[in-house]
Amino acid sequence: MEIRDQLIKYLAFGWVLFSLWSCQHVPEHQPDNSFTFVKPPHFPEATYTLDKNPITEQGVALGRKLFFDPILSRDNSVSCNNCHQQSRAFADSPLHPTSIGVDSKFGIRNAPSLANMAFLKEFFWDGGVTHLDFVPINAIESQVEMDEKLAHVVEKLNAREEYRQMFKLAFGIDEITSPYMLQALSQFTALMISADSKYDRYVLYGEALSANELRGLELFEQKCASCHSGELFSDQTYRNNGLSTVFGDEGRARITESSEDIGKFRVPSLRNAAITGPYMHDARFKTLLQVLDHYDGLMVGSSTLDPSFKNGNEVVGIPLTEEEKAKIIDFINTLTDYTFISDDRFRNHD
Ligand code: HEC
Ligand code: HEC
Numbered sequence: 001m002e003i004r005d006q007l008i009k010y011l012a013f014g015w016v017l018f019s020l021w022s023c024q025h026v027p028e029h030q031p032d033n034s035f036t037f038v039k040p041p042h043f044p045e046a047t048y049t050l051d052k053n054p055i056t057e058q059g060v061a062l063g064r065k066l067f068f069d070p071i072l073s074r075d076n077s078v079s080c081n082n083c084h085q086q087s088r089a090f091a092d093s094p095l096h097p098t099s100i101g102v103d104s105k106f107g108i109r110n111a112p113s114l115a116n117m118a119f120l121k122e123f124f125w126d127g128g129v130t131h132l133d134f135v136p137i138n139a140i141e142s143q144v145e146m147d148e149k150l151a152h153v154v155e156k157l158n159a160r161e162e163y164r165q166m167f168k169l170a171f172g173i174d175e176i177t178s179p180y181m182l183q184a185l186s187q188f189t190a191l192m193i194s195a196d197s198k199y200d201r202y203v204l205y206g207e208a209l210s211a212n213e214l215r216g217l218e219l220f221e222q223k224c225a226s227c228h229s230g231e232l233f234s235d236q237t238y239r240n241n242g243l244s245t246v247f248g249d250e251g252r253a254r255i256t257e258s259s260e261d262i263g264k265f266r267v268p269s270l271r272n273a274a275i276t277g278p279y280m281h282d283a284r285f286k287t288l289l290q291v292l293d294h295y296d297g298l299m300v301g302s303s304t305l306d307p308s309f310k311n312g313n314e315v316v317g318i319p320l321t322e323e324e325k326a327k328i329i330d331f332i333n334t335l336t337d338y339t340f341i342s343d344d345r346f347r348n349h350d
Contacts, residue, residue, distance in 0.1 A: 034345060035060055037118070040195035042203055042231050048118040048132055048190045053183045055191060058170040060345065063188025065166065066181065068348040071156055072136075073102050073146035080139065080185075083111040086346050089194060089272035089337070090114035097283035101145040108144075108249055110283035112268060113276045115194035115340060121236055125265045125281040128255050132189065133182045150178050157181065192346060194271050195231075196339040199331075203231075209334060216331025223318050224328070226308060227267045233335070238264040239306045242299030242315065243280060251281065263304050274333045275341070288332060292325040 035057040037050055053059075066072065070079040083099040084090040092099055092111035099107040109125055123129040129138060140146045140153060157163045157176045167176045170184060199217075201207040209217065220228075229235045238252040240263040252261035265281045279285040285294065299309055299317040309317050320328070340346075 035191070037190065038193075040193065040200070040204075040231075042200070043116075043193075043195060044119060044230065044232070046118045046190075047121050048186065050118075050190070053133070053186060055187045056170065058166070059184055059187040060191055061349070062163075062166045062170045063184040063186070064346070064349060065163075066185055067188055068350060071160075072140055072148060072153055074148040075102055078102050078146050080136070081348065083145070084114050086343075087275070087341055088113070089276055089341055090192065090346075091272075091276035094277055094286070097278050099145065101142065102147040105144040105147075107142075109281050110278060113272055114189055114192050115271055115337070116232060116269065117192060118190040119232055122266070125268075126252050126255050127238060127266055132186045133179075135189075136182055136185050154178050154181060188346075192340070194337040194340040197271070197337040198334040200337070202334070210330070212327050212330045213334050216327035216329070217334075219320075219324050219328050220331050223320070224270075227306075228270050233270040234267045236266065238266055240264045240302065240304040241295070242301065242305050242309055242317065243282075243284065243294070245300050245302050247302075249282065260304060263302055270332060271335050272337055272340070274329075274336045288329050289325060292320060292328060296320045296325070 035055060037046070037055050039046055067080045067084075070076045070082075072079060078101055083092045083096070083101075085093055088094075091113040096111075098109055099111045101107060112125070117123075117132055120132075121130070123132065123135050124138075129135050137150055138145075140148050140150055154176055157167075163176060164174075167173055167180060167184075171180050173180060198207070198209070198213075202209050227235055227237070227239060227241075238261060240251075244263065247263040250262045252264040252266075253259065255261075273279075273288065277286060277288070279288070279291050285291050295318040297317060297319075299305075299315050301310070301313075301315040305315065309315060
């Protein structure tokens with residue numbers, strides 16, 4: 001009996017030692033991908049030029065610091081995070097329907113979510129910027145956003161020892177220049193991939209959706225996916241979905257200067273849409289139900305209205321019953337990615 005007890009003790013002790021050892025060695029078996037760009041298997045290829053700006057842990061740390069630092073604005077009062085908040089999938093707070101910049105100036109547009117930027121071909125509601133690296137120039141120099149000059153931001157950064165060290169670590173440079181600053185911001189935003197919603201787990205691992213969510217998905221595929229298509233939930237085209245008859249903000253026409261593009265805006269992704277309200281380029285709708293009521297019966301005609309919303313000359317929109325609207329909303333709710341909005345990598349570390 002005694003010998004057996006001893007043996008059990010030794011075995012138990014051995015087991016504890018083994019557990020401790022294996023705990024410590026987990027990282028060796030599972031490489032840490034936190035700062036590697038990993039395309040979700042169901043996503044299209046990335047459009048961001050990762051080979052010209054490979055993502056590194058130091059680059060992301062620097063991009064994150066810049067993103068949360070109001071030093072990028074004229075009076076050091078506004079950071080990127082003012083208008084792009086993690087709890088909103090990096091869209092703006094619902095308290096600011098359109099964005100608010102330096103001196104509390106109001107912009108005319110609703111700040112979009114920054115999820116999955118590495119997969120977009122063009123940026124902004126009108127596609128006015130064609131490379132992710134150039135987006136912050138607009139934000140920094142826009143009078144209704146940060147109202148600062150790029151060159152002056154670089155000067156301010158060079159005067160800070162902490163930034164000089166971080167740029168040295170990330171890029172091996174002694175003097176900070178604007179292209180590197182833009183690349184660091186892009187490393188941070190390119191890493192913001194949202195692909196772990198309930199819907200993603202349904203697609204990737206067959207996790208169950210409820211009957212209502214599944215019916216919502218089916219309705220969505222029939223009635224919405226011609227524009228909100230694919231895994232990004234946008235075909236990245238510019239369309240007029242019947243919000244107005246006259247457009248103060250001409251949308252795509254501001255870039256192309258073509259009258260055929262007046263009132264056309266980029267089809268937005270609907271990932272995380274349940275938490276990115278208010279909706280549309282001008283933030284006119286507070287809730288998803290208001291959006292669906294718009295598609296169902298409140299659309300108005302104009303010469304550029306998308307042909308799919310017309311029957312001959314008549315504006316028909318997308319007829320939906322109240323029950324169908326509720327199910328589509330149930331489905332849109334499955335696109336909320338709680339992993340993304342609580343991901344420690346995207347939180348302010350200062
Ligand atoms: C004052 C509010 C505000 C600030 C500050 C701001 N943004 Fe934005 N951001 C916007 C708005 C509004 C848009 C949409 C602009 C448009 O469509 O004309 C936008 C668009 C973007 C986009 C493109 C999104 C898309 O779907 O096309 C990116 C990327 C972005 N911002 C990153 C940044 C970064 C990085 C910073 C900091 C350097 C920043 N923003 C600062 C309001 C802001
Ligand atoms: C013909 C193309 C088209 C179809 C079909 C379509 N949409 Fe849209 N959707 C758009 C465009 C374009 C916008 C942006 C319009 C703007 O802001 O001026 C938009 C905006 C939205 C928004 C606001 C998103 C945001 O971030 O502001 C939601 C939500 C939405 N659509 C849901 C739906 C649903 C649900 C359906 C199906 C019932 C649908 N859409 C059908 C083109 C379309």
